[in-house]
Amino acid sequence: MIAKLHQEKKYVSQLARELGISRPLLYLHLQRLEDAKLVKGYHEISDNGKAMKYYEINPFSIELNEDLLAQAASSLTIKNKQE
Template identity: 50%
Template sequence: MGELSGDRLIEVLATLASPHRLRVLAALTGGRAYVSQLARDLGISRALLQVHLKKLEKAGLVTAHLELSEDGKALKYYEATPFSLHLTPDVVAVAVTTLSNAGDGDAVPKGNN
């Protein structure tokens, strides 16, 4: 992931702050899977899985590909996007300097601290 901006760090951490999304990501480390199979493997509904997959995809942690099966059914496959997140106090300190104030009602504007 390289050097993350503060907003990107928050997006990634917020996305990973869900047991369902962690389970989805863990399941995809074994290789790509299509939605129905992944839902069965995880024991959750396809609708709930889709919600979590969309959040993971928006954060860039998974990618999706639509493919046709031999019988003509459209299957949406998901796979984990390779990433590495090395989080240290220094990384957080650097990321904080790039935070926007969007959605942070008590934030002190940059340069006023």
């Protein structure tokens, strides 16, 4: 999601199609990113009068260190190659 939004702002349906996930699941993740202040959402009215919810990245920086990498690594799951 962050990589897609880094390219340009996207509206929810467009982002869901590009990521291949449902809009309800996308909203769940976007809400968490918004709560963390990594993205912001807002409404725009299209030329045909339809309200569209857009999301874009808020500028941010994360210091990469060994503690952060260890925490991230511990949350990963490794799939069995035979699956």
